[in-house]
Amino acid sequence: MQSPSMDSTLKKYFGYSQFRPYQKEIIKKVLQGRDCLVVMATGSGKSLCYQIPPLVVRKTAVVVSPLLSLMQDQVMSLQQRGIKAEYLGSTQTNKNALSDAEKGAFDILYMTPEKACSLSQRFWVNLLEAGICLLAVDEAHCISEWGHDFRKEYKQLHLLRDVLLNVPFVALTATATEKVRNDIVCSLLLREPQITIGSFDRTNLFYGVKSCNRSGSFLDELVTEVLKYSANAGSTIIYCTTIKDTEQINEVLRNAGIEAGMYHGQMGSKAREESHRSFIRDEVRVMVATIAFGMGIDKPDVRCVIHFGCPKSLESYYQESGRCGRDGLPSICWLYYSRADFGKAEFYCSEAHSENQRKSIMESFMAAQKYCALGTCRRNFLLEYFGERSASDCGNCDNCTGPKRERDLSRESFLLLSCIKSCGGRFGLNMPIDVLRGSRAKKIIENNFDKLPMHGLGKDNSSNWWKALGGLLLAHGFLNETIRDSYRFISVSPKGVQFLCTANTTQQKPLLLAVTTEMIEEEGVDSSQSKTGDHQSVTSFDSYGFTEAETKLYNMLVGTRMKIAKDNGTAPYAICGDQTIFKMTKIRPSTRARLANIDGVNQHFVEKHGSIFLETISLSSHELNLELDCVGPTVHIQSSAPKALQQVSQRKPAAAKIEAWKMWQNNGLSFREIANSPGRPAPIKEQTVISYILDAARDGCEIRWARFCEEIGLSVDIALQIEMAISKVGARDRFKPIKEELPENVTYDMIKAFLTMEELGLSVKQTLTGTSSDGQTETTGGMEQHHRCVESPPKKLQKVDEQGLASLSASEATEDAIMEWVRSHDGVSLEDTIRYFGGSKKDSVIGLLDYLEGEFLLFKKNDLYIVM
Numbered sequence: 001m002q003s004p005s006m007d008s009t010l011k012k013y014f015g016y017s018q019f020r021p022y023q024k025e026i027i028k029k030v031l032q033g034r035d036c037l038v039v040m041a042t043g044s045g046k047s048l049c050y051q052i053p054p055l056v057v058r059k060t061a062v063v064v065s066p067l068l069s070l071m072q073d074q075v076m077s078l079q080q081r082g083i084k085a086e087y088l089g090s091t092q093t094n095k096n097a098l099s100d101a102e103k104g105a106f107d108i109l110y111m112t113p114e115k116a117c118s119l120s121q122r123f124w125v126n127l128l129e130a131g132i133c134l135l136a137v138d139e140a141h142c143i144s145e146w147g148h149d150f151r152k153e154y155k156q157l158h159l160l161r162d163v164l165l166n167v168p169f170v171a172l173t174a175t176a177t178e179k180v181r182n183d184i185v186c187s188l189l190l191r192e193p194q195i196t197i198g199s200f201d202r203t204n205l206f207y208g209v210k211s212c213n214r215s216g217s218f219l220d221e222l223v224t225e226v227l228k229y230s231a232n233a234g235s236t237i238i239y240c241t242t243i244k245d246t247e248q249i250n251e252v253l254r255n256a257g258i259e260a261g262m263y264h265g266q267m268g269s270k271a272r273e274e275s276h277r278s279f280i281r282d283e284v285r286v287m288v289a290t291i292a293f294g295m296g297i298d299k300p301d302v303r304c305v306i307h308f309g310c311p312k313s314l315e316s317y318y319q320e321s322g323r324c325g326r327d328g329l330p331s332i333c334w335l336y337y338s339r340a341d342f343g344k345a346e347f348y349c350s351e352a353h354s355e356n357q358r359k360s361i362m363e364s365f366m367a368a369q370k371y372c373a374l375g376t377c378r379r380n381f382l383l384e385y386f387g388e389r390s391a392s393d394c395g396n397c398d399n400c401t402g403p404k405r406e407r408d409l410s411r412e413s414f415l416l417l418s419c420i421k422s423c424g425g426r427f428g429l430n431m432p433i434d435v436l437r438g439s440r441a442k443k444i445i446e447n448n449f450d451k452l453p454m455h456g457l458g459k460d461n462s463s464n465w466w467k468a469l470g471g472l473l474l475a476h477g478f479l480n481e482t483i484r485d486s487y488r489f490i491s492v493s494p495k496g497v498q499f500l501c502t503a504n505t506t507q508q509k510p511l512l513l514a515v516t517t518e519m520i521e522e523e524g525v526d527s528s529q530s531k532t533g534d535h536q537s538v539t540s541f542d543s544y545g546f547t548e549a550e551t552k553l554y555n556m557l558v559g560t561r562m563k564i565a566k567d568n569g570t571a572p573y574a575i576c577g578d579q580t581i582f583k584m585t586k587i588r589p590s591t592r593a594r595l596a597n598i599d600g601v602n603q604h605f606v607e608k609h610g611s612i613f614l615e616t617i618s619l620s621s622h623e624l625n626l627e628l629d630c631v632g633p634t635v636h637i638q639s640s641a642p643k644a645l646q647q648v649s650q651r652k653p654a655a656a657k658i659e660a661w662k663m664w665q666n667n668g669l670s671f672r673e674i675a676n677s678p679g680r681p682a683p684i685k686e687q688t689v690i691s692y693i694l695d696a697a698r699d700g701c702e703i704r705w706a707r708f709c710e711e712i713g714l715s716v717d718i719a720l721q722i723e724m725a726i727s728k729v730g731a732r733d734r735f736k737p738i739k740e741e742l743p744e745n746v747t748y749d750m751i752k753a754f755l756t757m758e759e760l761g762l763s764v765k766q767t768l769t770g771t772s773s774d775g776q777t778e779t780t781g782g783m784e785q786h787h788r789c790v791e792s793p794p795k796k797l798q799k800v801d802e803q804g805l806a807s808l809s810a811s812e813a814t815e816d817a818i819m820e821w822v823r824s825h826d827g828v829s830l831e832d833t834i835r836y837f838g839g840s841k842k843d844s845v846i847g848l849l850d851y852l853e854g855e856f857l858l859f860k861k862n863d864l865y866i867v868m
């Protein structure tokens with residue numbers, strides 16, 4: 001029997017019609033038997049890379065995962081998709097699990113590293129005989145002592161290589177430095193692995209920081225914040241740095257009538273399990289926890305993660321906040337810190353075993369402090385910390401969305417820098433600040449600092465205000481901070497010295513700096529209003545564009561999902577994701593086919609729960625006076641910026657993009673003509689036009705790809721060379737190294753076009769020659785592939801050649817005939833199918849297509865029917 005395709009497997013089991021970046025190519029490599037190392041952000045969809053192959057080749061995938069609770073959740077979700085998944089571990093109650101596993105009864109088999117290393121040789125030999133397609137090592141950074149979750153059992157996994165001789169190993173992690181990556185490759189003995197490194201940018205997450213004084217009013221604000229998400233049926237995790245804080249916040253929430261779960265290391269394992277269980281099942285919407293609650297959570301619909309206290313490093317902050325919005329919906333990460341948190345360096349350093357380790361802990365902690373004190377784009381800061389560059393500010397963090405609060409701080413900066421310089425770089429920030437504020441403490445007198453000209457000149461601002469300014473000057477490179485013998489020393493950097501040289505006590509060059517919330521608060525102005533107001537819509541229903549009636553329908557569907565989950569003893573997210581409920585609310589399908597066509601709806605869901613959802617939609621829509629079967633593709637909420645912000649910040653580029661796209665696609669102008677078009681205030685670069693049109697394609701606009709490739713000179717040959725270069729470099733977004741692997745004549749535009757086409761599931765070869773990847777010539781001949789534009793009226797997507805249609809135009813539609821017709825075309829439009837079956841009535845052809853789609857015998861991708 002022929003193996004199902006990757007696309008049909010994705011739709012059948014996961015309900016998605018498009019692979020995310022990198023997924024398809026990693027899966028292809030695994031299917032070719034190649035070892036892979038996958039370093040991609042949390043929530044980017046790494047799991048699919050090992051979950052799809054077993055379903056395509058019908059052999060077991062073994063997945064080594066560090067935590068039993070995580071495995072159980074993953075198995076639960078997979079089973080709800082109709083996938084045979086199981087785990088081996090101490091909490092397994094199915095006595096036959098082991099013997100079934102070695103007979104190859106499962107598609108996906110999870111186990112801990114300890115289990116994997118303790119299973120008998122016999123087990124592995126039997127499983128090999130039954131069929132094993134890969135061994136995945138999830139959270140692979142646990143292999144490395146440099147990683148933050150070292151597990152020594154992971155170090156033994158290479159022993160399995162002696163038994164599983166030709167089985168590809170796939171290592172996956174969300175965070176890995178080069179050192180950790182090398183450790184993973186060496187320890188698992190990966191052979192010429194395909195290394196894929198994705199972006200760390202989690203575009204759907206809003207990042208924000210608030211300074212707090214831990215007072216009652218601050219806790220009130222926290223409660224208001226939490227209520228906002230739970231009222232919208234969203235889950236929140238509050239991470240605390242100590243068990244004491246965890247208990248206190250839990251108490252505060254309880255007093256405010258918010259039921260919250262709690263999770264920390266001093267609770268018994270039963271109590272922790274119960275907390276975990278009720279959170280993932282949405283029985284409680286809020287979890288207050290120490291970071292012990294982290295890696296073991298697979299819940300994709302956490303809408304808000306709040307850190308109460310400055311985290312110990314940006315690595316851990318990125319990981320913990322990364323638990324938020326894994327389903328790609330807009331979600332929020334807040335960090336609440338107080339100045340007192342910065343004194344905790346010693347506490348974190350107690351974990352150190354050597355002076356070097358101590359230094360590295362301090363440095364990590366200092367980076368986290370810098371993040372708190374930042375007045376500029378937070379996402380860019382995080383990305384740069386992880387070695388990624390970004391051309392512009394994100395527009396989706398508090399500093400980007402808040403009112404621009406740049407101020408000329410040249411005088412204050414001059415005072416602080418010159419005072420630090422005068423103190424000789426022998427102290428931290430406290431001493432120069434005390435001098436500025438006119439302190440006559442013993443140490444100041446002893447050092448004669450009271451004689452300095454700036455002594456007492458900074459009285460007007462509080463000590464914390466000056467510390468916040470110090471943080472800003474550090475972040476902007478005017479100051480350096482170093483650690484010696486666990487003490488922190490502050491000194492003026494060359495940039496700071498340069499600033500001092502051009503100024504004196506009375507005159508300085510303007511120095512515009514964005515003041516932080518903390519500075520504003522210290523000045524006695526309540527900044528919270530403007531700050532929180534900006535992001536309010538990020539996770540509220542109006543950011544989904546819901547009407548009041550739709551909000552009601554959404555809540556009813558959430559209720560239906562909850563009931564089904566309870567009846568099935570599972571978590572609501574395992575039944576279907578929020579994104580799918582959102583789309584059901586907007587589209588309001590009336591038939592199985594229309595339901596099946598929704599992104600995220602898989603075969604198991606339609607078969608098991610389709611009728612109850614269809615019934616709820618039909619009845620409730622009737623009651624709420626909502627139309628059924630609305631047009632779906634315009635429903636798109638991947639973007640995460642707050643609504644108001646989206647409107648403002650996207651207006652300009654979107655308009656320019658669409659204008660360029662229309663000129664190219666509809667008016668037939670060349671890139672050069674568009675770049676120099678007379679209506680433009682100033683000419684733009686041809687490359688800018690090309691990137692506008694590629695962006696428009698990614699946004700869903702229809703593109704004549706063959707013409708596009710021709711115009712930029714992208715041939716099949718060049719496409720092959722690009723593919724090889726990417727594979728050599730091992731990353732798709734590192735344009736420069738890819739370009740360096742290629743001959744001079746291959747341009748950046750060609751590389752970008754190639755990648756965009758891949759992202760959209762199009763092949764250059766197929767586009768230019770009309771030949772599918774397996775070498776078969778399609779009946780579409782040289783027809784161009786189109787990608788649908790959500791803004792333009794629906795167009796014919798793919799034409800079958802006129803002769804073929806004419807000669808067969810009298811065909812009569814039956815289930816078999818339609819299946820045969822679609823099978824022979826690898827993607828065919830509704831229009832062409834109706835024309836082909838000219839011997840039957842249009843309605844009966846549509847009815848049969850609907851039936852076949854509802855039964856998951858056909859599925860639609862880019863509005864073309866494809867055989868499942």
Ligand SMILES: Nc1ncnc2c1ncn2[C@@H]1O[C@H](COP(=O)(O)OP(=O)(O)OP(=O)(O)O)[C@@H](O)[C@H]1O
Pocket residue numbers: 016017018019020023040041042043044045046047048173174300326327328577
């Ligand atoms: N091609 C896709 N289209 C739409 N959604 C997808 C796709 N692939 C994965 N997802 C969804 O994205 C979410 C996160 O995926 P997944 O759990 O695989 O991420 P991950 O990279 O393994 O994250 P983590 O590092 O947290 O384990 C899941 O809800 C998953 O169903």
